[in-house]
Amino acid sequence: MSAPPVAWAAADPYATALRAGRGPLFLRRADGWLLPLEVERWCGRADAVDLEVLDRCEGSVLDVGCGPGRLVAELAVRGRTVLGIDVSETAVDRTVRLGGPALRRSVFEPLPGEGRWDTVLLMDGNVGIGGDPPALLDRVAVILRPGGLLIAETAPVDIDERAEVQVVDVVGPGVTGGMFPWARIGTPALLRYAANASRPGWTPAGQWTADGRRFLALRNPTKRSAPAR
Numbered sequence: 001m002s003a004p005p006v007a008w009a010a011a012d013p014y015a016t017a018l019r020a021g022r023g024p025l026f027l028r029r030a031d032g033w034l035l036p037l038e039v040e041r042w043c044g045r046a047d048a049v050d051l052e053v054l055d056r057c058e059g060s061v062l063d064v065g066c067g068p069g070r071l072v073a074e075l076a077v078r079g080r081t082v083l084g085i086d087v088s089e090t091a092v093d094r095t096v097r098l099g100g101p102a103l104r105r106s107v108f109e110p111l112p113g114e115g116r117w118d119t120v121l122l123m124d125g126n127v128g129i130g131g132d133p134p135a136l137l138d139r140v141a142v143i144l145r146p147g148g149l150l151i152a153e154t155a156p157v158d159i160d161e162r163a164e165v166q167v168v169d170v171v172g173p174g175v176t177g178g179m180f181p182w183a184r185i186g187t188p189a190l191l192r193y194a195a196n197a198s199r200p201g202w203t204p205a206g207q208w209t210a211d212g213r214r215f216l217a218l219r220n221p222t223k224r225s226a227p228a229r
Helices: 012-020 039-043 048-056 070-077 089-097 126-131 133-143 187-195
Strands: 026-029 034-036 061-064 082-086 102-104 117-122 144-154 160-168 180-185 203-210 213-219
Touching: 012 039, 012 089, 012 160, 048 070, 048 144, 048 203, 048 213, 061 070, 070 082, 082 089, 089 102, 117 126, 117 133, 126 133, 126 144, 126 160, 126 180, 133 144, 133 187, 144 187, 180 187, 187 203, 187 213
Parallel strands: 061 082, 061 117, 082 102, 117 144
Antiparallel strands: 026 034, 026 160, 144 213, 160 180, 203 213
């Protein structure tokens, strides 16, 4: 599977916001609709909701779309085997400065330890990476060990939306990044995709809400199966 375009990596407003540790920053659809991005929270320390998620992680952890690295850094402090990946050089640099190991890499590119990770994290809406949730689920199934755990932060509403978006700073100089595919997926939609995945066998392992944020845990099939044709 070839890697999708990584326009996010070239989105100067995103890099600028991470360097500053603050927004405002948004994802904007072609129709002008804006989704606020929580830059300050991402650049802060892991909060109580994050810590609850990390407590649920098993064994080695791969944080997909690690951003500025708060979760990777916290797991590293705990002595866990952890790796963050992100297409943004600025995000990776910040993660490393916090003491967390990270690589500039797309989830759709070859990764260290494929098939051996115990837990994969898709936090902060990263279940939308690539704009194709079924393809992302299939990829995560390959990255995880058999029986491994996926923890995804889903949209706080029941939604199943795919769109072309760009990162924008609507307050500053109006700089925008390139367009890239993204998805907003609620828990019901992700459960449907898991039930119909081309690599069957995902099983629900829990769902919860904390401080307005929603999460779903899925267990990878315990045995490898070929993708459906």
